[in-house]
Amino acid sequence: MKIVNTSIVFFFIALTFNACLLKPTDPKKAHEQAITIDTHVDTPMQFLRNNFDIGSLNEAPTSRVDLPRMKQGGLDAIFFAIFTNQRQRTPTNSSLAYHMAHQLIDSTEKAIKAHEHIAELAYTTDDVIELEQEGKKAIYLGMENGFPLSENINHVQEFYNRGVRYITLSHSENNAICDSSTDPNGPEHHGLSEFGKEVVKEMNRLGMLIDVSHISDKAFYDVMALSTSPVIASHSSVRALCNHPRNMDDSMIKTLAAKGGVIQICILGAYIQPEDTTSLNYQKHEELRLKYNNWNYSNEEERQQAWAEWRQLNELYPPVLPSIADAVDHIDYVVNLVGVDYVGIGSDFDGGGGLSDCADVSDFPKITEELARRGYSKSDIAKIWGGNFLRVFKEVEAKAADYDRASL
Structure with missing residues (x-):
């Protein structure tokens, strides 16, 4: 009887197992199989131009987002920002912002309706899955800057009813909700205002995602202390790699992750590398x-x-723009700091976003290629491209349902 050296057998079994583990991720398959979501673009501003058609191929710099390029880039869903810039808080300006927000929603609805065979407006986490199965793109709405709320708490539900699923609480200057990270005059409320606290509570009740991009550090910590649901940063990057007040420092990222939130890395050059x-x-x-x-x-x-x-x-x-590799450095940083479950991508295309080798949404597979090159698994890539964000979105929806049941 021939005696088999079991140590050699186990050596080859282990070698085969390790070879399987080390098998590189196929970026094409990983990208195709992931539910891919870009959580922030400013494309709705284009709808106010008579000659812009979201269903046609529009080369940059006209726009970096359209339905043909979403298809080319394998992008399943996107959040269109209903953006209004911050003006002096007068009744006239507040009214203008309120009506502008409705105008942007109207024009977005019209644009998507004209191409309903390939895209539809989406409202829940389930919608993107269903639309992807139908071969359609999911278009969600987020509001960038809470200025259109006009200090009327009832407007939160009004915009929710119109399809808005997140509000970026402020923009580049302080508003009635909270302080901005970049207001040249410094803090006004020293965090959230009293109205801002009511807005956070109302967004929790409705199941609307709270977006902490653009807000001051103190306002961020106020939100984290008050919100009963996890929150998102729809388009922010890492301050340790690019020291910009719009980016999040290590403590903020850890706090966000501890409460189950997600930071969506913004690929706008000034937030990836310090500007020259x-x-x-x-x-x-x-x-x-x-x-x-x-x-x-x-x-x-x-x-x-x-x-x-x-x-x-x-x-x-x-x-002179940073590269995809530079942007993925920010993803790496978050993963090493808090884990792969708390990071995603929000490009800020049509609002300044873009890299030297990622000019528009059709280039998104290149990001997946870089992630795969660095050893991210198919599962990791799926989390980064949409899984993490959908997890947060789903929990926000579930907690809102708990509010409804508690009120019965």
Whole structure:
């Protein structure tokens, strides 16, 4: 009888097992099988232009998002931002912001309705799964800047009823809800205002995601202490890698993760790497910012003119942008800090987002390729591209249902 050396057998079994573990992820399959979601783009502003068609291929810089390029990029769902810039808080300006938000929703509904055979507005976590199975794109709505609430708590439910599923509480300046991370005048409320606290409670009750991108650090911690649901940062990056007040520091990321939230890495160059303030691109944009009073427009025509000049400057003085690898460094950082369950992607396309090798949503498979190259598994990639965000969204919905049952 021949005696088998069991140690050699186990050696080869272990070798085979390890070889399977080390088998590289197929980025194409990983991207195709994931539910891919971009949680922040500013495309609705384009709908106010008569010649923009979301169903046609629109090359940058006209827009970086349309339905053909969503298909090319394997993107299943996207959040369109209902954005209003912050103006002085007068009754007139508050009314203008309120009506502008409704106008943007109206125009988005019209644009998607014209292409309902390939895209539909979505409202729940289940919608993206169902629409993906039908071969359609899911278009969600988020509100960037709570200014249109006009200090009326009833407007939270009004916009929820219109399909808005998250509110970015502030933008680049303080509003009636909370302080901004970038207001040149510094804090006003020193966190959340009393109205802001009511907004957080109402969003929890309705099942509306609270978005902490843009808000001050103190406002962030106020939200984390008050909210009974996990929250999101729809388009923010890592402050340790790019020291910008719009980004989140380690303590904030840990606090967000501890409460089950998610940070969606923003691929806008200034939030990935510090800007080169000596470049002509930077200096010309600073001149433009001052020309338009720190982007405080007196009317819609002035806003459109400013955006046209912004695009022209980028053509005349092309920015030197970070790469996909630089952006994935931010994903790596979050994963190493708190784990792979708390990070995703929010591009900020059509609001300044873009990388040297990721110009629009059709380039998203390149991000998956970089993730696979760094050893992320298919499961990890699915979490980063949408699974983590959907987990948070689902929990927010569930907690709102608990509110309803408790009120019966």
